[in-house]
Amino acid sequence: MARTLEFDYDTTLDRATRLFWKSGYAGTSLRDLLKEMGIGESSFYNTLKSKKRAYLECLKHYNETVARKRSKVFLEAPTAALGVRALFKNMLESLDNPDTPSVICMMAGSLTHEVLDEAELREYIEGQISTLQDKMIARMNADKRDGLLAAGFEPQLVVPVVSTYMQGLWRMALVSYDRSRFEQQIEVFLTGLGL
Amino acid sequence: MARTLEFDYDTTLDRATRLFWKSGYAGTSLRDLLKEMGIGESSFYNTLKSKKRAYLECLKHYNETVARKRSKVFLEAPTAALGVRALFKNMLESLDNPDTPSVICMMAGSLTHEVLDEAELREYIEGQISTLQDKMIARMNADKRDGLLAAGFEPQLVVPVVSTYMQGLWRMALVSYDRSRFEQQIEVFLTGLGL
């Protein structure tokens, strides 16, 4: 009934995601984006509606790929404590991997001044963070019942701390990253919390 | 011998600082800046040299005022442990204070993608962070000798963790801030580290 899309949407979105991830929202111009995606303005505004919406779409795509793997890494570990450790290990591997677009997680990188003005984006990020936190809390509570975590250990209090600390690590990596130092401080952090 | 400045440099820089602090580097246009400062292009480029240099100058100004008070808050506490607690309290007060330009510390807010491309800025931030960390470590070591901190407590390992966690808190506050929740997780964090 009508003309078909000439480009593959998923591939294109993936490329856009890598660019946004690397340079952030403000640091990525529409021209850069189009060049990377290999499409023209018309195709862009036809599928995605604006730059802002495109960013949100890319962030969702990021979550369904990279971030999804992370939560899988956590959930598939034999215990919650090991799961948290696996999360940090995954983070360090990402930092060491030269193929990673940016030194910072796209979700973490999205927590900027600009976010405050974009309600939809902020709410999405907020939701994603709390969803992951809930998964971690649930898993820890299960471990607690199984006696894998101390009776005094309180997941709903500890998890936000872990989550917040990770945000900090992503940021710190921007200014100076040294694997062994990071491993060292992560160890201090985790043992302090009883993980 | 020559014409004198018609505006007060310090006042003007202070205004610029508050604007940069509030909206970030990319989020602040030169026009906004000039309007807030109450000067023209000529005066701006005569004293500060470029927008980038202006931002760095403002960040330094921020450190000499706001951040300086913070480190004072830490150093003047009776013990290092109380000093760290005072730091977090100061942070919460800043978050609660409606007169604070931004919900995020300007130093923390400067840790963005853009920073990576600006060597001078990055090095400055790096230096400031490690300077504060060194002060904290020194103070803790003194407390340790005085028996105010456990013998097993290792300042050079713990301080980076505290520093990183604070960065994370500033970021988290951007998306959702609740004082009592923050107090709660800070308490969990600190007691875990033995502070």
Add this chain to the structure above:
DNA sequence: TTCATTATGTATCGAGTGCTACAGATAGTC
């Protein structure tokens, strides 16, 4: 006063911004 020096206001630069209008190309339906 003369003069060099610096400060300021105005106008504008060229480049880049996100975005849109519009004509033409491509598809399925009749």
Add this chain to the structure above:
DNA sequence: GACTATCTGTAGCACTCGATACATAATGAA
């Protein structure tokens, strides 16, 4: 082929960006 519907390339929109050119105004030393 005619018709409708969607896609795409090109050109350009109105605007903002950071930065600059230049004439003019103020200052103090000679």
